[in-house]
Amino acid sequence: MASDFQTIPIIDIGPLLDKSDDPKMAEDKQALEVVRLLDEACKVAGFFYVKGHGIPDSLIKEVRDATRKYFALPYEEKIKIKMTPASGYRGYQRVGENITKGKPDIHEAIDCYKPIVQGEYGTLGAPLEGSNLWPDNPSNFNLLMEEYINLVKDLSRKIMRGIALALSGLPDSFEGELAGNPFWVMRLIGYPVLSDGKSLDMQGNDVGCGAHTDYGLLTLVNQDEDINALQVRNRAGEWISAVPIPGTFVCNIGDMLKVWSNGVYESTLHRVINNSPTYRVSVAFFYEPNFDACIEPLNFCKEKANGVAGVEKVVYGEHLVQKVLTNFVM
Numbered sequence: 001m002a003s004d005f006q007t008i009p010i011i012d013i014g015p016l017l018d019k020s021d022d023p024k025m026a027e028d029k030q031a032l033e034v035v036r037l038l039d040e041a042c043k044v045a046g047f048f049y050v051k052g053h054g055i056p057d058s059l060i061k062e063v064r065d066a067t068r069k070y071f072a073l074p075y076e077e078k079i080k081i082k083m084t085p086a087s088g089y090r091g092y093q094r095v096g097e098n099i100t101k102g103k104p105d106i107h108e109a110i111d112c113y114k115p116i117v118q119g120e121y122g123t124l125g126a127p128l129e130g131s132n133l134w135p136d137n138p139s140n141f142n143l144l145m146e147e148y149i150n151l152v153k154d155l156s157r158k159i160m161r162g163i164a165l166a167l168s169g170l171p172d173s174f175e176g177e178l179a180g181n182p183f184w185v186m187r188l189i190g191y192p193v194l195s196d197g198k199s200l201d202m203q204g205n206d207v208g209c210g211a212h213t214d215y216g217l218l219t220l221v222n223q224d225e226d227i228n229a230l231q232v233r234n235r236a237g238e239w240i241s242a243v244p245i246p247g248t249f250v251c252n253i254g255d256m257l258k259v260w261s262n263g264v265y266e267s268t269l270h271r272v273i274n275n276s277p278t279y280r281v282s283v284a285f286f287y288e289p290n291f292d293a294c295i296e297p298l299n300f301c302k303e304k305a306n307g308v309a310g311v312e313k314v315v316y317g318e319h320l321v322q323k324v325l326t327n328f329v330m
């Protein structure tokens, strides 16, 4: 359960990454210290900064800059990759199209998902079938994003090996049938400046993204430097700013890890409010279980609660599809 934390921990995961594919990982002192810090952060806040991740800062910035260039294009250009039910909910959505708790969010985005071929998951996967819609402009956009996706996906897998140990499981607890073929989601997001630093629309809505939890396992947020906008709710109900720390990702745990951990880790509520005078870009990568995995508390997590499951089981793909189908007005 998220406590009344006031700050979000920073974890240098370098020593874990060095050993994460080593069969002796669980005997390495420095890797185990990272595991301890992950456990603490997941229990206390459900959020932490990841440093020492090994992904070049230049690539991380390039991804944000390409995203910014795309959003700066005229609407007619952006709408060429419009997200529709027929595109598998992949592509561009304009400001106000995404809905959180009944209110339009003040952001625009490109949504991407791991490609799903027709029939791959039967009716379960049908709404998200398709491949991603990438803009032609800026050029090389898709190559850049694919390079980035490969790196953040592998980073997430390694963090999950650490989290498996943190929950007293084996390092590969989240591989094989559970998350060995991980689904992923990426959202390239732009948060416009609010006019006069006040509300953008007549209803006085100034929320870039309303309070929500993420749906899967781990989220890695690549956010603009120098703009404070992402806020995380602690148990006392206070909103704690996840201020940008150059060279880090903001990492948070999602609903499926809450279930697998039997509620030992919480998927913490967060929201985005861009009150700055500058357009804000963030790129959120979501590392998820296998699309068709049935998620229920793992035995080694239930043991701590005398074998009692404290959270409901769910098929990940059903959870995701139910969210996606209620996220948009179209």
Ligand SMILES: N=C(N)NCCCC[C@H](N)C(=O)O
Pocket (backbone or CB within 6 Å): 098, 099, 100, 101, 185, 187, 209, 210, 212, 213, 214, 215, 286, 323, 327
């Ligand atoms: N894949 C993830 N986590 N996307 C986050 C979007 C959160 C806002 C969405 N309208 C909602 O209400 O969930």
Ligand SMILES: O=C(O)CCC(=O)C(=O)O
Pocket (backbone or CB within 6 Å): 187, 189, 209, 214, 221, 223, 229, 230, 270, 271, 272, 282, 283, 284
């Ligand atoms: O823009 C951000 O900093 C976070 C976005 C977010 O929470 C999400 O897309 O799930």
Ligand SMILES: [Fe+2]
Pocket (backbone or CB within 6 Å): 212, 213, 214, 219, 270
């Ligand atoms: Fe989120």
